[in-house]
Amino acid sequence: MSTIKMIALGGVRENGKNFYIAEVNDSIFILDAGLKYPENEQLGVDVVIPDIDYLIENRDRVEGIFLTHGHADAIGALPYVLANIKAPVFGSELTIELAKLVVKNNEATKKFNNFHLVDAQTEIEFDNALISFFKTTHSIPESLGIVIGTEEGNIVYTGDFKFDQAASQLYQTDLARLAEIGREGVLALLSDSANADSNIQVASEAEVGIEIEQVISNWTGRIIVAAVASNLARIQQVFDSAAHNGRRVVLTGYDAENIVRTAIRLKKLSVLDEKLIVKPKDMHKFEEHELxxxxxxxxxxxxxxxxxxxxxxxxxxxxKDGDLVYIVTTPTLSKEAVVARVENMIYKAGGTVRLITQDLRVSGHANGRDLQLMINLLKPHYLFPIQGEYRELSAHADLALELGMYPENIYLVKRGDIMVYDPKDGFRHEGSIPAGDVMIDGNAIGDVGNIVLRDRKVLSEDGIFIVALTVNRKEKKIISKARINTRGFVYVKKSRDILRDSADIANKTVESYLSQDSFDWGELKSLVRDEIGKFLFDQTKRRPAILPVIMEVK
Structure with a gap:
């Protein structure tokens, strides 16, 4: 009998950061290695990855990293993992090429080259499991689901998926293969939940293509299309419509240039005329209605x-006037306010905004009925709803209950929960491992924590208040009285009284402290900070970050 453990390091009770661990005996299989983009309150943070300390401690047991598709929520954390764990990486041709771009952009991993191509026919035999794959439909070609074959049955990880009967060959789901996996016996299903709380029929990619064609063909001026760089299905539709309407496409982003060129080279994007794509520096050569x-x-x-x-x-x-800004991506709930603000700014600049979601329900994720179809095809004994906020995981669980699954066989886990399989009782919760957020800010990894974010929040809301003075500790006197500098707190020219009174308070506080026998720099600065803080709050009802700078002359 195999010992099986399931752990989610990310991707549960949150959107993005897909990162799951399946342990079979002493082997660890990593399913996706994704990141997520920061929430609004994570000021200055570039991206967020999971805590991987558990994997680093057990690096010798990691058999491989298996990728489902080439989006950042599945491959974005790879450089940070591979910097510490030199495990082989497996994925489809396009997924691996995009993973290589991510890895080579990081100084610590740019020489890593242990990549392996797989497809829906691949089987990889390890000591404790047989790994195989199946084709799924998502917004990027060659998306794959992963099957971990064990003595106890298959563990199936869907990755991000949806069902689309009109999908083109590069995007088609292999329904026959899914049914075959179900007949083999599925112990546990880890299934995408990002759209579980909706039963509205998602538009097929054929319908989306028709909508994009209509919008582009009906506009006579310049068109700016806003899309996610790795949504190759949407980019293909834009290319097709541009070619049909005699327009050229300008790629303005570094990410888009890399991803699109890679996809064209691998023939995952079809561009009939190589002159279709124009560099930004050459835009002036064309009329606005041609772009x-x-x-x-x-x-x-x-x-x-x-x-x-x-x-x-x-x-x-x-x-400028006459421009159409066409947003063909579906913003998350957390971005709706940002979209509204940007839309307002575009209208002020003279442009017109159109969102694809005004007319169509567009998503790369399965709705409730599709999720039930996946469960019916695979017939799992146990279900782990993953990839979604708690409300979406809960909605997925309710959908499984409608199909007759027992509530005790459905697990809404938290990040870090260790779920151990018992043939009698199913999966049991047996403790947890650290699985918090690790924030990446520039080149810094993990040194931005809650305290730093709190300070940034204070600075962003109430500004900074700097008090500088010089003392002679031996003579117990102030050599240079307090000078005040402030940014983002008050308008200096209209608040001179507050600044002058604050300087007086700082001088009196320091003089009083110097008259004592004991002396501690930390204690002195804390006193100055507290006294000025009380005064400023009384005067303004605001709490700026107060930074005392006290120098010593010997």
Whole structure:
């Protein structure tokens, strides 16, 4: 009998950061290695990855990293994992090429080259499991689900998926293979839940293509299309419509350039005329009605790029009268307020905004009925809803109950929960491992924590208040009285009284402390901070970050 453990390091009770561990005896199989983009309150943070300390401690047991598709929520954390764990990486041709781009952009992993191509016919035999794959439909070609074959039955990880009967060959789901896996016997199903709380029929990619064609063909001026760089299905539709309407496509983002060129080279994107794609520096050679500008933004986030276009700070493009901004991505709930603000700025600049979601329900994730179809095809004994906020995981569980699954066989786990399989009782919760967020800020990994974020929040809301003075500790006197500098707190010219009184308070506090026999720099600065803080709150009802700078003359 095999010992089986399931652990989610990310991707549960959150959107993005897909990162799951399946342990079979002494072997560890990593399923996806994704990141997520920061929430609004994570000021200054670039990306967020899971805590991988458990994997680092057990690196010798890691058999491999298995990737389902080439989006950042599945491959984005690879460089940080491979910097510590030199495990082989498996994925489809396009997924591996995109993973290589991510890995080679990181100094610590740019020489890593232990990549292995797999497809739906591949089987890889390890000592404790047989790994195989199946084709799924998502917004990027060659998405794969993963099957871990064990003595106790198959463990199936869907990755991000949906069902689309009109999907083209590169995107088609292999329904026959799914039924075959179900007949073999599925012990546990880890299934995408990102759209579980909706039963609205998602538009097929054929319908989306028709909608994009209509919008582009009906507009007579310049068109700026905002998309996610790795949503190759959407980019293909934009290319097709551009070619049909005699327009050229300008790629403005570094990510888009890399991903699109890679996909074209691998023939996963079809471009009939190589002259279709125009470099930004050559835009001036064409009339405005001949152009489609494809904005994907840094790290695939187009909204910030649109904001810069609207206020005239974009490197290549400024929105003006007659422009159509066509947003063909589906924003998450957390981004709705950002979309509204950017939309307002575009109208102020003279542009017009159209969202694809105004007319169609668009998603790369299965709705409730599709999730039930997946369960019916695979017939799992146990279900782990993953990839989604808690409400979505809970909705997925309710859908499984409708199909007759027992509630005790459905597990809404938290990050880090260790779920151990028992043939009699199913999966039992046996403790947890650290699985918090690790924030990446520039080149710094993990040194931005809650305290740093709290300080950034204070600085962003109430500003900083700096008090500088010089003392002679031996003579117990102030050599240079307090001088005040402030940023983001008050308008200096209209608040001179507050600044002068604050300086007086600082001088009196320091003089009083110097008259004592004991002396401690930390204690002195804390006193100055407390006294000035009380005064400023009384005067303004605000709490700026107060930074005492006390120097000593010897």
């Amino acid at each position: 489609i500008i494809l904005e994907t933004g840094r790290m695939g986030e187009p909204l910030n790029g649109l904001r810069k276009m609207a206020i005239g700070r974009h490197r290549y493009v400024e929105i």
